[in-house]
Amino acid sequence: MAVFDDIRSTRRSDFVNTFWRALANQPALLERTWSSIKQVMIEPGALDPLTKELIYVAVSAANNCSYCVHSHTAAARAKGLTEQQYAELIAIVGLASQTNALATALQIPVDPEFEMSQVPPARFPISDSAPRGE
Amino acid sequence: MAVFDDIRSTRRSDFVNTFWRALANQPALLERTWSSIKQVMIEPGALDPLTKELIYVAVSAANNCSYCVHSHTAAARAKGLTEQQYAELIAIVGLASQTNALATALQIPVDPEFEMSQVPPARFPISDSAPRGE
Amino acid sequence: MAVFDDIRSTRRSDFVNTFWRALANQPALLERTWSSIKQVMIEPGALDPLTKELIYVAVSAANNCSYCVHSHTAAARAKGLTEQQYAELIAIVGLASQTNALATALQIPVDPEFEMSQVPPARFPISDSAPRGE
Amino acid sequence: MAVFDDIRSTRRSDFVNTFWRALANQPALLERTWSSIKQVMIEPGALDPLTKELIYVAVSAANNCSYCVHSHTAAARAKGLTEQQYAELIAIVGLASQTNALATALQIPVDPEFEMSQVPPARFPISDSAPRGE
Amino acid sequence: MAVFDDIRSTRRSDFVNTFWRALANQPALLERTWSSIKQVMIEPGALDPLTKELIYVAVSAANNCSYCVHSHTAAARAKGLTEQQYAELIAIVGLASQTNALATALQIPVDPEFEMSQVPPARFPISDSAPRGE
Amino acid sequence: MAVFDDIRSTRRSDFVNTFWRALANQPALLERTWSSIKQVMIEPGALDPLTKELIYVAVSAANNCSYCVHSHTAAARAKGLTEQQYAELIAIVGLASQTNALATALQIPVDPEFEMSQVPPARFPISDSAPRGE
Numbered sequence: 001m002a003v004f005d006d007i008r009s010t011r012r013s014d015f016v017n018t019f020w021r022a023l024a025n026q027p028a029l030l031e032r033t034w035s036s037i038k039q040v041m042i043e044p045g046a047l048d049p050l051t052k053e054l055i056y057v058a059v060s061a062a063n064n065c066s067y068c069v070h071s072h073t074a075a076a077r078a079k080g081l082t083e084q085q086y087a088e089l090i091a092i093v094g095l096a097s098q099t100n101a102l103a104t105a106l107q108i109p110v111d112p113e114f115e116m117s118q119v120p121p122a123r124f125p126i127s128d129s130a131p132r133g134e
Numbered sequence: 135m136a137v138f139d140d141i142r143s144t145r146r147s148d149f150v151n152t153f154w155r156a157l158a159n160q161p162a163l164l165e166r167t168w169s170s171i172k173q174v175m176i177e178p179g180a181l182d183p184l185t186k187e188l189i190y191v192a193v194s195a196a197n198n199c200s201y202c203v204h205s206h207t208a209a210a211r212a213k214g215l216t217e218q219q220y221a222e223l224i225a226i227v228g229l230a231s232q233t234n235a236l237a238t239a240l241q242i243p244v245d246p247e248f249e250m251s252q253v254p255p256a257r258f259p260i261s262d263s264a265p266r267g268e
Numbered sequence: 269m270a271v272f273d274d275i276r277s278t279r280r281s282d283f284v285n286t287f288w289r290a291l292a293n294q295p296a297l298l299e300r301t302w303s304s305i306k307q308v309m310i311e312p313g314a315l316d317p318l319t320k321e322l323i324y325v326a327v328s329a330a331n332n333c334s335y336c337v338h339s340h341t342a343a344a345r346a347k348g349l350t351e352q353q354y355a356e357l358i359a360i361v362g363l364a365s366q367t368n369a370l371a372t373a374l375q376i377p378v379d380p381e382f383e384m385s386q387v388p389p390a391r392f393p394i395s396d397s398a399p400r401g402e
Numbered sequence: 403m404a405v406f407d408d409i410r411s412t413r414r415s416d417f418v419n420t421f422w423r424a425l426a427n428q429p430a431l432l433e434r435t436w437s438s439i440k441q442v443m444i445e446p447g448a449l450d451p452l453t454k455e456l457i458y459v460a461v462s463a464a465n466n467c468s469y470c471v472h473s474h475t476a477a478a479r480a481k482g483l484t485e486q487q488y489a490e491l492i493a494i495v496g497l498a499s500q501t502n503a504l505a506t507a508l509q510i511p512v513d514p515e516f517e518m519s520q521v522p523p524a525r526f527p528i529s530d531s532a533p534r535g536e
Numbered sequence: 537m538a539v540f541d542d543i544r545s546t547r548r549s550d551f552v553n554t555f556w557r558a559l560a561n562q563p564a565l566l567e568r569t570w571s572s573i574k575q576v577m578i579e580p581g582a583l584d585p586l587t588k589e590l591i592y593v594a595v596s597a598a599n600n601c602s603y604c605v606h607s608h609t610a611a612a613r614a615k616g617l618t619e620q621q622y623a624e625l626i627a628i629v630g631l632a633s634q635t636n637a638l639a640t641a642l643q644i645p646v647d648p649e650f651e652m653s654q655v656p657p658a659r660f661p662i663s664d665s666a667p668r669g670e
Numbered sequence: 671m672a673v674f675d676d677i678r679s680t681r682r683s684d685f686v687n688t689f690w691r692a693l694a695n696q697p698a699l700l701e702r703t704w705s706s707i708k709q710v711m712i713e714p715g716a717l718d719p720l721t722k723e724l725i726y727v728a729v730s731a732a733n734n735c736s737y738c739v740h741s742h743t744a745a746a747r748a749k750g751l752t753e754q755q756y757a758e759l760i761a762i763v764g765l766a767s768q769t770n771a772l773a774t775a776l777q778i779p780v781d782p783e784f785e786m787s788q789v790p791p792a793r794f795p796i797s798d799s800a801p802r803g804e
Contacts (some may be wrong), residue, residue, distance in 0.1 A: 011227050015247065017245045017247070017248070018242050018243060018244075018245050019233070019236075019237060019242055022237075022240050022242045023236070023240075024353065025351065026355040026358065026359070028359075028361070028575060029236075029355065029359045029431050031360065032575065033232070033233065033236070033362075033574060036229050036232075036568060037229065037233075038242050039564060039568065040222070040225045040226055040229050041226070041229075044173060044222065045218070045222050045225070046218040046219040046221075046222055047188075047219055047222045048214060051185050051188065052222070052226055054185065054188075054189055055179075055188055055192045055223060055226045055227070055230070056226055057507070058189045058192045058193050058196070058228045059192050059193070059195075059196045059226070059227055059231060059369075060230055060234055061193075061232035061506050061507035062192070062193045062196030062197050062232070062503065063196050063231060063234040063235075063332070064332050064506050064733070064734050064735070065233075065234035065235075065238055065332070066244060066506075066509060067237040067238075067242050067243075067244055068230065068233060068237055069409045069506070069507060069509055070244045070245075070248035070249065070509065071244075071245070071248050073228075073248075074247070074248045076178055076215050077447060079485040082180060083695065084179070084180040085180040085181055087173070087180075087695065087696040087698075087699065088179050088180055088181045088186070089181070089189060089507075090504060090507050090508060090696065090699065091174045091188075091696070091698075091699045092174055092175070092186055092189045092190055092193070093189070093503050093504070093505045093507045094500045094501070094507070094699070094703075095170050095171065095175075095500065096189070096190045096193035096197070096202065096206075096497050096503075097168070097193060097197060097499045097500050097502065097503035098170075098195055098496045098497065098500035098503075099153070099167065099171075099202060099496070100193065100194055100197040100199035100202050100499065101197075101199075101463060101464065101495050101498075101499035101500075101729075102153075102157070102163075102167070102492060102495070102496040103153060103199050103201035103202055103491050104199055104201075104466050104468075104471070105459070105463035105471060105491075105495045106156050106492060107468060107471055107472065107495070108152050108153055108155075108201050109152060110152075110200060110201055110204045110205075111151050111202075111204075111205070112237045113149065113151070113208070114151070114204035114205050114208045115204065120229075133222050149359065159485065160489040160492065160493070162493075162709060163489065163492065163493045163496070166706060166709065167404065167496075173569065173698060173702065186747060191373070193503075195369060195372050195373035196369065197466070198372050198466050198599070198600050198601070200372075200375060201467070203372070203373060203375055204375065221561065221562040221564075221565065223373075224370060224373050224374060224562065224565065225562070225564075225565045225594075227370070227373045228366045228367070228369045228370040228373070228565070228569075229366065230369075231365045231366055231368065231369035232362045232363065232365050232366035232369075233362070234365065235329060235330065235361050235362045235364075235365035235366075236358060236362040237331050237363070238329050238334075238337070239325070239329035239337065239357075239358050239361045239362070240358060241334060242339055267319050275633055279600035283649065285647045285649070285650070286645060286646075286647050287635070287638075287639060287644055290642050290644045291638070291642075293757065294757040294760065295760070296441060296761075297638075297757065297760065297761045297764070300441065301634070301635065301638070301764075302437060303432060304631055305631065305633075307430060307434065308624070308627045308631050309628070309631075313624050314618060314620040314621040314623075314624055315590075315624045315625070315628075316622055316635050319587050319590065320599075320624070320628055322583075322587065322590075322591055323590055323591060323594045323625060323627055323628045323629070323632070324632045326591045326594045326595050326598070327594050327595070327597075327598045327628070327629055327632035327633060327636065327771075328632055329595075330594070330595045330599050330634055331598050331599030331632070331633060331636040331637075331734070332734050333635075333636035333637075333640055333734070334646060335639040335640075335644050335645075335646055336632065336635060336636050338641055338646045338647075339646075339647070339650050340632075341650075342649070342650045350582060350590055350650065352581070352582040353582040353583055355582075356576070356581050356582055356583045356588070357583070357591060359576045359590045360576055360577070360583075360588055360591045360592055360595070361591070361595055363572055363573065363576050363577075364591070364592045364595035364596055364599070364604065364608075365595060366569070366572075367555070367569065367573075367598060367601075367602075367604060368595065368596055368599040368601035368604050369599075370555075370557060370559070370565075370569070371601050371603040372601055372603075372704065374558050376554050376555055376558045376603050377554060377603075378554075378588075378602060378603055378607075379553050379554050379606075379607070380552065381553070381610070382553070382606035382607050382609075382610045383606065392568050397571070403671055406741070408677075417783065419781050419783070419784070420779060420780075420781050421769070421772075421773060421777050421778055424776050424778045425772070425776075426628065427619065427623065427756045428623040428627070430623075430627075431623065431626065431627045431630070431772075435768070435772070436631075437744040437767065438765050438768075439765065439769075440741075442758070442761045442762055442765050443762070443765075447754070447758050448752060448754040448755040448757075448758055449724075449755055449758045449759070453721050453724065454758070454762055456717075456724075456725055457724055457725060457728045457759060457763070457766070458720065458762055458766045460725045460728045460729050460732070461637075461729070461732045461762070461766035461767060461770065462729050462766055462770055463729075463762055464728070464729045464732030464733050464781065465600070465766070465767060465771075466600050466733050467600070467769075467770035467771075467773050468780060469774075469778050469779075470750045470766065470769060470770050472780045472781075472784035473780075473781070473784050474766075475784075476783070476784045484716060486715070486716040486795035487716040487717055489716075490710070490715050490716055490717045490722070491717070491725060494710055494722055494725045494729070495725070496725055497706050497707065497710050497711075498725070498726045498729035498730055498733070498738065498742075499729060499733060500703070501689070501703065501707075501735075501738060502729065502730055502733040502735035502738050503733075503735075504689075504693070504699075504703070505689060505737040505738055506735055506737075507736050508692050508693075510688050510689055510692045510737050511688060511737075512688075512736060512737055512740045512741075513687045513688050513740075513741070515685065515687070515689055515744070516740035516741050516743075516744045517740065518685070525736055528797055541682065593775070597771060597774050597775035598771065600774050602774075602777060603778055605774070605775060625775075626772060626775050626776060629771050629772070629775045630768045630769070630771045630772040630775070631768065632771075633764065633767045633768050633770065633771035634764045634767055634768035634771075635764070636767065637731060637732065637763050637764045637766075637767035637768075638760060638763070638764040640731050640734050640736075640739070641727070641731035641739060641759075641760050641763045641764070642760060643736060643739055643740065
């Protein structure tokens with residue numbers, strides 16, 4: 001299977017984990033998902049590979065995906081995660097979950113100061129909605 | 135209030151955001167939460183401050199905490215987050231959520247290869263359970 | 269037990285899955301839950317039985333309920349789910365989770381155009397609040 | 403509308419909050435939901451009314467339901483919630499969310515000691531599966 | 537912008553909702569997400585377009601994504617969703633969330649009968665792991 | 671280890687469950703988490719110990735933390751939880767999850783009557799933002 005071959009050659013390993021095997025009967029989804037993983041996690045970017053994996057583990061833990069916590073913690077270790085970094089990652093995941101719950105339970109309104117930094121003008125090109133002539 | 139003063143001097147800013155004000159009537163919780171934030175997010179560690187904020191934003195988005203997404207995206211920008219890094223963070227949060235959902239919907243069993251890297255022996259000191267004499 | 273008998277006769281099967289057995293000690297909850305399932309999932313309505321199960325599986329996956337993903341995927345298969353339909357269901361669950369996460373991470377404001385279609389006037393009968401004389 | 407009348411007389415108040423109005427176009431769901439609320443939250447039981455509301459607020463916060471956090475915090479106040487009790491409720495919601503996230507991120511296996519207390523034999527009446535003769 | 541043009545021509549409408557505008561600064565993510573939406577939601581498949589939207593709304597509600605609940609409820613209405621179908625969708629989302637919570641709170645073990653139907657042999661092509669010769 | 675000793679003496683039991691062992695390699699997190707548990711769950715307060723555990727179980731179920739559902743259900747039993755109280759707890763967790771999902775799926779706006787009771791003036795001491803002179 002072409003995707004499996006690409007997984008193996010990209011990772012330089014014969015091991016194809018069950019996640020990908022489980023998608024084998026759904027070729028379009030397999031193709032699309034692997035292609036996204038390559039673009040987002042493997043192509044060089046502004047974040048280094050280990051940082052990307054830390055973010056992936058954090059999201060997987062918050063989403064309570066046992067499979068993904070396991071596979072991406074393993075991936076992070078393979079990319080050099082130290083015990084100290086792991087301890088700090090876990091501590092942040094726990095603390096953020098706590099303050100998330102506090103903010104939600106108290107229904108704290110967003111400070112106007114934060115609204116601004118969230119959405120830079122360029123991201124919502126309102127001008128685009130007007131002069132198009134198609 | 136002592137905690138508010140510490141927030142201001144630690145951050146070198148007069149601005150105390152609503153999250154902390156909302157805890158003002160619950161002094162023990164306010165004290166404990168701020169103390170944790172200082173230890174986890176501000177004390178120097180193995181992860182740099184910006185990486186910590188990226189993880190915080192990722193967890194907050196996965197937990198759907200609007201307040202925390204706003205406040206920690208602002209904090210990340212204040213620590214130098216570039217548009218390109220932000221774009222990559224968002225892409226990972228989205229992609230991880232997708233593969234989390236796929237793994238969950240398909241109930242994919244964890245590969246034995248991953249079990250090992252998740253729990254290093256040292257983390258579960260079983261020997262401790264035996265020889266204690268207290 | 270009356271509810272177990274009704275489950276068996278309604279489903280034309282002697283098999284009573286563990287979910288219902290686990291509620292056996294809580295008769296009111298068992299009765300209420302089964303009665304709701306019958307009304308919502310079994311009584312003929314505007315959605316066909318298979319479509320109902322697809323929605324049930326989708327919610328269960330998003331809520332990360334392993335038991336319910338298993339039991340309702342089995343129910344969907346029993347109602348004729350094909351491999352192709354299953355593949356599309358899984359793909360939608362994954363994609364929706366991704367765009368959910370993106371919209372949340374970016375804190376995208378709801379378009380005014382969507383507000384309207386969400387809440388048809390009839391659903392909030394404000395007039396009702398005025399002239400009641402009870 | 404009969405259900406609205408029952409809500410008013412049960413609560414001894416003319417106020418019918420938007421949640422119920424929003425279900426007005428779906429009579430079966432309105433009827434079923436109100437009937438469940440009456441059975442679970444209003445009928446006397448082993449837990450007192452305030453404790454029930456605390457649990458309801460806790461679940462609503464963990465599920466991130468802004469409407470329900472608001473409405474059930476109001477209900478708890480109406481049932482006598484003190485500021486001190488509220489502070490403790492919030493603290494537990496936050497702390498539980500933190501340890502939930504830690505246990506999930508670390509994928510900690512359940513102690514065998516806990517398995518037992520979770521599922522008392524009576525709750526899974528296995529004997530029922532054998533001798534039924536219906 | 538090419539993607540915006542494709543959105544407009546595919547939907548035969550000048551309206552481009554904010555979700556897509558919010559991704560305008562992240563071209564790779566915009567391109568990838570729209571391409572996935574087209575493949576999954578628009579290309580003809582085994583599920584009809586309205587059923588797909590029902591599943592999308594269900595996942596978005598379970599994931600508590602306000603934006604996506606709004607936009608996909610609107611999309612479902614545009615594809616012919618009737619009030620009766622909507623009422624049934626809402627009822628299933630509510631009921632599934634209840635039984636999800638019950639199964640989770642009670643930690644009900646999956647019936648062996650369900651394990652089988654979840655993972656058909658073909659989906660995990662174990663044979664593939666052996667004879668590859670790359 | 672000092673924290674383990676304190677766990678044992680506080681609980682008057684030699685048993686230290688895996689959650690704490692799993693944090694053994696992360697002393698600061700172990701210390702901080704146990705200290706929080708003592709303050710929130712063990713120190714006498716306005717809520718009795720059993721009520722606190724009920725809230726903890728409710729949050730853990732809503733957050734889908736299998737470990738914490740198990741450990742805190744066991745803790746609640748140790749503190750005297752009766753079968754009838756447990757049945758009511760489970761029923762509330764299920765019902766709240768249903769109405770949470772309904773309110774979210776219908777995007778019901780918060781009644782102005784509830785806004786008030788959520789945020790008592792004292793909790794947001796606005797006056798504090800003005801006259802500080804540090």
